[in-house]
Amino acid sequence: MQEQVISAQEAAAEGETFAESEVLAVLEAPKKRRINRAVLSENLWGWFFISFLVLGTTIFIYFSFVLSVWLSFLDYRGTGGTFWDALGRGSNDALYWYRYMFNTTITNAAGFEVDGGWAYFGSSLLNTVFYLVGIPVGMAVSLFFAALMSRDIKGAGTFRVIYYIPTVSSIVSITILWQNLFGVGGVMEDLFNTSFMGGDQWMQKLTVLILTTWKGLGGSILLLCAGMNGVNESHKEAASIDGANAWTTFWRISLPQLWPTIFYCIVTSFIGGMQIFTEPELIFGNVVTDGAAYQGVTAFVGIIYGYFGASEYHWYSYCSALGIILMIIILLLTLVQFWLNRKQEA
Amino acid sequence: MAEEKNTNVSYTSEDAVAEKLNIMQTIHKGLCKFGSWLGFGSKYYKSDKRRKKLFFDIITYTILVAFSFIMIYPFWWMLAASFAGNQDAMLNMAWWPSYTAADNPSLGGFFKNYENVFVIAARSSGTNFWQATGITLVYSLVPVTVGIITSTMAAFAFAKLNFKGRNVMFFYCLAAVMVPGPSLMIAQYCIYTSIGWTQNGLAMIIPGCFGAIMTAFFIRQYLYSMPTAIIEAAKIDGAGYWRIFWTFIIPLAMPAITAQFILSFIGCWNNYLGPLFFVENNAWKPLALLNAQFPDYNATVDLYASRMAISVLALLPVLILFAVFQKWILGSIMLTGSKE
Numbered sequence: 154m155q156e157q158v159i160s161a162q163e164a165a166a167e168g169e170t171f172a173e174s175e176v177l178a179v180l181e182a183p184k185k186r187r188i189n190r191a192v193l194s195e196n197l198w199g200w201f202f203i204s205f206l207v208l209g210t211t212i213f214i215y216f217s218f219v220l221s222v223w224l225s226f227l228d229y230r231g232t233g234g235t236f237w238d239a240l241g242r243g244s245n246d247a248l249y250w251y252r253y254m255f256n257t258t259i260t261n262a263a264g265f266e267v268d269g270g271w272a273y274f275g276s277s278l279l280n281t282v283f284y285l286v287g288i289p290v291g292m293a294v295s296l297f298f299a300a301l302m303s304r305d306i307k308g309a310g311t312f313r314v315i316y317y318i319p320t321v322s323s324i325v326s327i328t329i330l331w332q333n334l335f336g337v338g339g340v341m342e343d344l345f346n347t348s349f350m351g352g353d354q355w356m357q358k359l360t361v362l363i364l365t366t367w368k369g370l371g372g373s374i375l376l377l378c379a380g381m382n383g384v385n386e387s388h389k390e391a392a393s394i395d396g397a398n399a400w401t402t403f404w405r406i407s408l409p410q411l412w413p414t415i416f417y418c419i420v421t422s423f424i425g426g427m428q429i430f431t432e433p434e435l436i437f438g439n440v441v442t443d444g445a446a447y448q449g450v451t452a453f454v455g456i457i458y459g460y461f462g463a464s465e466y467h468w469y470s471y472c473s474a475l476g477i478i479l480m481i482i483i484l485l486l487t488l489v490q491f492w493l494n495r496k497q498e499a
Numbered sequence: 500m501a502e503e504k505n506t507n508v509s510y511t512s513e514d515a516v517a518e519k520l521n522i523m524q525t526i527h528k529g530l531c532k533f534g535s536w537l538g539f540g541s542k543y544y545k546s547d548k549r550r551k552k553l554f555f556d557i558i559t560y561t562i563l564v565a566f567s568f569i570m571i572y573p574f575w576w577m578l579a580a581s582f583a584g585n586q587d588a589m590l591n592m593a594w595w596p597s598y599t600a601a602d603n604p605s606l607g608g609f610f611k612n613y614e615n616v617f618v619i620a621a622r623s624s625g626t627n628f629w630q631a632t633g634i635t636l637v638y639s640l641v642p643v644t645v646g647i648i649t650s651t652m653a654a655f656a657f658a659k660l661n662f663k664g665r666n667v668m669f670f671y672c673l674a675a676v677m678v679p680g681p682s683l684m685i686a687q688y689c690i691y692t693s694i695g696w697t698q699n700g701l702a703m704i705i706p707g708c709f710g711a712i713m714t715a716f717f718i719r720q721y722l723y724s725m726p727t728a729i730i731e732a733a734k735i736d737g738a739g740y741w742r743i744f745w746t747f748i749i750p751l752a753m754p755a756i757t758a759q760f761i762l763s764f765i766g767c768w769n770n771y772l773g774p775l776f777f778v779e780n781n782a783w784k785p786l787a788l789l790n791a792q793f794p795d796y797n798a799t800v801d802l803y804a805s806r807m808a809i810s811v812l813a814l815l816p817v818l819i820l821f822a823v824f825q826k827w828i829l830g831s832i833m834l835t836g837s838k839e
Binding site (some may be wrong): 201206210312376431461472 | 525550555556557559560562566567568569571573574576577580587589591592593595611649653654655656657660661662663666668671672675677678679680681682683684685686687688690692693706708709710712714715739740741744767768769773775776787790791801803806807810811813814817818821825826828832833
């Protein structure tokens, strides 16, 4: 039996080496060329397949970004020739708009002392930061609900669907709804016996905050649920055998394993939260176009839109400069978050 | 006698303490009994896992149902408000307007608010509800369909093909995610205006057709987990990369593609910031803009309830889509980790 097997293996090995050497001897040159052609075609096809995405990224992101930076150094207001002419003209005072946004008074190109942009820009920064407060609160609430939903109960899927409905809903529709639900004389005023939209600026901000928290809950609950499913069951079991109750198991086992998901949620929420625009814009109004009464609500992107859309401004260069600052703030905020998270990663 | 006296005396000192202890013990026992009824273990009773689970299940359901109500109620309010007869009736109602559109003689008809959406928006906005809906559909379907194919192509190349510069190009694309949209929009607007795209809707269509980086990234992650053997086998059988892409990669990545398609579609349908910056021609305005600018079109009629009507109409398609595909959508979010 054993001999047979060995002999069979030997035969196979011999046959193989024989066949291989013969093939190599005969086909050495063409084989080499064929490999080159395969590599070449893989390279060409690879570049073809990524070409659309790379082209789109290059034009609509990198090229636009370079133009954005260039534009922020100019003074282009949509007049005096085309955009390309304006780009070619250059500027005498490249950092004018950056000084403009951080000063309350500034000397303009004509030598006049004019009001700077800090009043609106500063207040919009403050408002945006206030709207970010909702993120930690929302995360805690979502964690609570995710913990409830990941219990072994029937119908958890149905609850997930219900909690996700506000997240998929059209932001414009929801905002118009909010405007009436929390409006002056609205039903929420009667229920809580305070005025939301008609109140002071903090109550107005709170109205927006409730909306963003309510709308964002479903997304983070869903991601945390997915994270909870990924928590190692055997770790939990080991903990419960060692005498840990559900509370300890949650804090000591589930939460550390869930941390990457929570961190991801927080980072993406902060990036999205810095760009909040529609809610304060449509519920209340824009401080740039509709007057100083809305100084307490308009967010960062709202300022950009105000100077962009209003016909008396069209300060495209200033908007670009604000956009660059927005990018720097978001980048710094994300870096700080990763820096704070460095211990968990290690 | 002596014995009796003795007990009387001690009653005031030690027995009082004992009785107090007794009472405490009774209370403790009672609490333990109550706890055991809920399934908790104690000195006197064993813990009952089934009872305990039932107890916490009831609490869980109560909280979840209560918050489901908070999640749903605004939608019900929106629907009910769209039938209100005037602004006061709409603002003051909790469940159903006391004064509906049918009661208001100047409106006259239960669905009159919805009729106003079609009539008034058509009169002075330069567009109408159906046109705006069709344009929203174009803005959502064309860039998303073409974009998902180009994204999948890039994802296939990044995941499965070996070519020079693959990693460099991957990070080149991924790094672009760091630039937030509003930072680019002004420069993009200036470019689009100079080539006329803000007047004919192309600004909302063409850029999306080149694919989205995050979509490509998630499909790449999905393809990464797929074995390479099937591609090798197809190659040996003589299939080219183009054919491999259409006959193997697209069907294999279908779950990820469908999920990304639906999510991108919903994102495009709800997009407000994009058309607000990039659409200057009334005829090319999507539904979100028509919805947001609705009261600008007529100041003479009480349009507050009609605003709710158009909000309901704008919301409905997405909600139906979500209801039909909720399993795929939720599954894909949990799969890919993208939130919207």
